[in-house]
Amino acid sequence: MTDTPSPVATRRHGRVLEIVLTNTPRGYMNARMAADLLDTVRRAQADDSVGALLVTGGLEGVFIRHYDVGEIAQLSTALAEGKIGPENFDKGSNVLDLIQAMLDSPVPTVAAINGMCMGGGCEFALSFDMRVAQDGDYRIGLPETRLGIIPGVGGHYLLARLIGAARATAAVMRGAVFAPQEAYRLGIVDELVVDARARGLELAQEYAARPRIGIAATRRLARMIEAGTPQQEILGQTAREFAGTLIDSPETDRLIARFLDHGEDILAD
Amino acid sequence: MTDTPSPVATRRHGRVLEIVLTNTPRGYMNARMAADLLDTVRRAQADDSVGALLVTGGLEGVFIRHYDVGEIAQLSTALAEGKIGPENFDKGSNVLDLIQAMLDSPVPTVAAINGMCMGGGCEFALSFDMRVAQDGDYRIGLPETRLGIIPGVGGHYLLARLIGAARATAAVMRGAVFAPQEAYRLGIVDELVVDARARGLELAQEYAARPRIGIAATRRLARMIEAGTPQQEILGQTAREFAGTLIDSPETDRLIARFLDHGEDILAD
Amino acid sequence: MTDTPSPVATRRHGRVLEIVLTNTPRGYMNARMAADLLDTVRRAQADDSVGALLVTGGLEGVFIRHYDVGEIAQLSTALAEGKIGPENFDKGSNVLDLIQAMLDSPVPTVAAINGMCMGGGCEFALSFDMRVAQDGDYRIGLPETRLGIIPGVGGHYLLARLIGAARATAAVMRGAVFAPQEAYRLGIVDELVVDARARGLELAQEYAARPRIGIAATRRLARMIEAGTPQQEILGQTAREFAGTLIDSPETDRLIARFLDHGEDILAD
Numbered sequence: 001m002t003d004t005p006s007p008v009a010t011r012r013h014g015r016v017l018e019i020v021l022t023n024t025p026r027g028y029m030n031a032r033m034a035a036d037l038l039d040t041v042r043r044a045q046a047d048d049s050v051g052a053l054l055v056t057g058g059l060e061g062v063f064i065r066h067y068d069v070g071e072i073a074q075l076s077t078a079l080a081e082g083k084i085g086p087e088n089f090d091k092g093s094n095v096l097d098l099i100q101a102m103l104d105s106p107v108p109t110v111a112a113i114n115g116m117c118m119g120g121g122c123e124f125a126l127s128f129d130m131r132v133a134q135d136g137d138y139r140i141g142l143p144e145t146r147l148g149i150i151p152g153v154g155g156h157y158l159l160a161r162l163i164g165a166a167r168a169t170a171a172v173m174r175g176a177v178f179a180p181q182e183a184y185r186l187g188i189v190d191e192l193v194v195d196a197r198a199r200g201l202e203l204a205q206e207y208a209a210r211p212r213i214g215i216a217a218t219r220r221l222a223r224m225i226e227a228g229t230p231q232q233e234i235l236g237q238t239a240r241e242f243a244g245t246l247i248d249s250p251e252t253d254r255l256i257a258r259f260l261d262h263g264e265d266i267l268a269d
Numbered sequence: 270m271t272d273t274p275s276p277v278a279t280r281r282h283g284r285v286l287e288i289v290l291t292n293t294p295r296g297y298m299n300a301r302m303a304a305d306l307l308d309t310v311r312r313a314q315a316d317d318s319v320g321a322l323l324v325t326g327g328l329e330g331v332f333i334r335h336y337d338v339g340e341i342a343q344l345s346t347a348l349a350e351g352k353i354g355p356e357n358f359d360k361g362s363n364v365l366d367l368i369q370a371m372l373d374s375p376v377p378t379v380a381a382i383n384g385m386c387m388g389g390g391c392e393f394a395l396s397f398d399m400r401v402a403q404d405g406d407y408r409i410g411l412p413e414t415r416l417g418i419i420p421g422v423g424g425h426y427l428l429a430r431l432i433g434a435a436r437a438t439a440a441v442m443r444g445a446v447f448a449p450q451e452a453y454r455l456g457i458v459d460e461l462v463v464d465a466r467a468r469g470l471e472l473a474q475e476y477a478a479r480p481r482i483g484i485a486a487t488r489r490l491a492r493m494i495e496a497g498t499p500q501q502e503i504l505g506q507t508a509r510e511f512a513g514t515l516i517d518s519p520e521t522d523r524l525i526a527r528f529l530d531h532g533e534d535i536l537a538d
Numbered sequence: 539m540t541d542t543p544s545p546v547a548t549r550r551h552g553r554v555l556e557i558v559l560t561n562t563p564r565g566y567m568n569a570r571m572a573a574d575l576l577d578t579v580r581r582a583q584a585d586d587s588v589g590a591l592l593v594t595g596g597l598e599g600v601f602i603r604h605y606d607v608g609e610i611a612q613l614s615t616a617l618a619e620g621k622i623g624p625e626n627f628d629k630g631s632n633v634l635d636l637i638q639a640m641l642d643s644p645v646p647t648v649a650a651i652n653g654m655c656m657g658g659g660c661e662f663a664l665s666f667d668m669r670v671a672q673d674g675d676y677r678i679g680l681p682e683t684r685l686g687i688i689p690g691v692g693g694h695y696l697l698a699r700l701i702g703a704a705r706a707t708a709a710v711m712r713g714a715v716f717a718p719q720e721a722y723r724l725g726i727v728d729e730l731v732v733d734a735r736a737r738g739l740e741l742a743q744e745y746a747a748r749p750r751i752g753i754a755a756t757r758r759l760a761r762m763i764e765a766g767t768p769q770q771e772i773l774g775q776t777a778r779e780f781a782g783t784l785i786d787s788p789e790t791d792r793l794i795a796r797f798l799d800h801g802e803d804i805l806a807d
Contacts, residue, residue: 070529072525076515079515090508100504129707130712138537147521147528147536148520150490153504153511154503154504164431166398174377174472175475175479210686214686218694218707221688230765235634235637235692238689239624239634241688243617244624245686251686252614255685256614256687260607260608266681267677267684338797338798342798348785356778358778365773368773369770385806412806416797416805417790418780419756419776420776423772426759434699435699439646439668441756442757444805
């Protein structure tokens with residue numbers, strides 16, 4: 001996009017693609033980072049050799065601090081001058097498209113939260129399949145109402161998926177931010193660890209080791225469940241999807257045969 | 270309503286309205302308390318100078334013990350004699366209208382649970398945005414099935430919003446009541462503290478400090494989320510609501526300008 | 539079904555029916571166990587003298603290890619040879635019918651998880667009203683994707699009811715299994731105890747002591763809540779169901795009268 005180096009760097013670890021975010025000096029998300037991230041995520045999702053996505057922060061103590069408030073002030077001015085309208089926030093926003101791409105990801109996603117993770121950075125983190133937080137003295141949350149705004153790309157909805165709509169609404173209205181220990185207690189992050197990147201990589205490698213056929217069937221069922229499909233329909237579709245993973249899947253046949261030959265440590269380790 | 274003093278008293282703390290419930294000697298909720306509470310809540314919600322509601326119990330060790338079972342026995346007799354019908358429980362019930370008023374509150378609400386909080390008192394507490402419970406030897410929960418009845422004003426639904434429908438159903442069928450520590454572990458209350466009223470007042474003051482524009486937008490999104498609106502629609506509406514908080518909002522402009530001038534402690538404190 | 543002894547045995551404790559599962563030597567669920575369980579559960583549900591169902595494992599350290607993978611391999615072969623189709627997994631499957639029977643149970647259900655509880659065994663356990671897990675060195679979870687399959691009888695949906703759709707999807711994709719302590723922290727099991735069967739029996743006896751009228755009304759409301767019925771409708775129906783438990787219910791009248799005579803220890807014990 002520009003000549004300055006991208007804040008989005010990547011590294012491969014077998015089937016895991018690690019994305020490192022380094023927007024010096026403060027670690028904000030901004031339009032440039034969102035555009036580069038969206039591009040990187042979409043290319044990874046189209047690449048069959050990528051089995052899981054891991055995202056972490058490249059600055060000490062920062063995952064993504066929050067969205068660049070200076071850019072928000074510019075948007076406010078542009079709105080006031082009639083140069084853009086509310087529709088520009090909905091259609092064609094790279095940040096919103098990024099959240100959508102994460103939610104629809106054919107590839108499982110893990111956020112290694114190594115530090116500050118507020119506002120737009122937290123919204124992004126909430127769109128992952130798993131969040132591993134490093135223990136430490138920093139904050140995770142959605143403080144937007146303190147500035148008279150709200151989380152702009154779905155933070156309220158994404159938080160509701162994790163802690164329920166009532167609790168999410170209370171947290172968003174309050175502009176609440178949490179220490180990592182409290183975020184863990186509330187279920188906003190899944191694990192609290194000494195080294196978020198190291199543990200995140202382990203989890204991403206677990207995901208990357210799973211056959212795609214089961215991941216894809218699970219994503220389809222997830223969409224039905226999240227859409228509030230009636231119970232009977234979900235159970236019926238589950239049974240048919242299960243049958244589907246047994247049909248024409250040499251990988252499943254091979255894994256079942258190996259299991260029957262070698263015992264079940266593979267299931268309980 | 271009558272000449273006896275109301276069990277519902279109020280006190281102002283800046284933009285916070287504190288409501289203290291003192292129904293001697295046992296601390297039951299009854300028709301009188303429900304009528305006075307409904308009136309007080311509705312007037313507070315119509316008053317722009319009120320930024321948050323705090324409710325606590327005025328009797329030592331009691332928030333609201335439970336609904337007055339003597340009144341329930343009278344209702345049962347009136348039903349048996351055909352003087353009232355099931356429709357009287359649905360339309361024109363002050364207790365049900367009170368729960369609705371809490372759920373639709375334009376003003377954030379905090380329950381400072383300082384003691385016994387069962388049955389109808391617990392249903393009321395579950396309708397708040399946040400619940401702070403004082404540590405101690407008392408019970409929080411819905412024991413109705415022990416008497417062959419059920420929570421009558423939405424307790425099952427309100428508990429499901431906090432701990433999920435399956436767990437709420439199991440608790441209601443069992444008539445389960447919980448010590449405050451266990452209610453905290455389950456997510457029925459949000460904080461467990463030494464002094465519920467003091468902490469509740471702090472939280473209410475945080476809510477009261479937030480600009481109304483963000484609170485109102487968050488309530489609108491909450492209704493969409495709770496109604497099971499499709500994800501794409503919620504995300505789109507979120508982006509437009511975000512734009513809305515930037516348009517014609519001098520308070521937002523002022524807060525963003527102050528943030529850009531003075532740094533970000535305002536977000537992470 | 540066959541001449542070999544059934545893996546499903548029963549014992550009565552007053553109004554509680556205990557079901558003990560003993561499929562030597564490994565403790566798998568298989569077609570035989572599913573058929574016998576379905577039959578036992580349906581008969582108990584039709585028996586007015588049964589007030590609660592308790593299920594536990596009869597083998598040391600095993601609730602149900604998981605579904606017999608050898609049988610799954612046979613199904614895979616039968617599918618490949620065209621002898622059965624995906625529709626056979628949906629209609630007329632005893633395992634799926636068993637899950638449905640548990641979810642629609644007029645009688646509350648308690649799983650006493652005394653050991654290994656994975657795959658199909660975990661799916662079954664997730665269909666109960668309550669789960670009590672014995673502390674110990676074993677695993678609870680859904681490792682199916684490790685074999686290239688998915689939970690086949692609703693495990694993903696059932697887990698989502700307990701820990702939310704997003705977290706359930708992440709766990710199923712990963713094929714995650716949990717130690718009992720972690721399953722307890724996540725809310726997959728409700729209590730973590732030294733003796734699962736003893737505590738499960740206590741809970742089942744609590745359920746069995748509740749009048750059926752309140753249980754039945756609660757189940758009807760649970761179906762409305764889980765189906766995503768609009769809030770207003772649920773609250774109205776709740777009020778009418780409450781009135782219903784007061785009408786023509788001599789047991790409710792008797793319990794309320796006893797309460798008014800003897801005080802309220804019955805509610806808070």
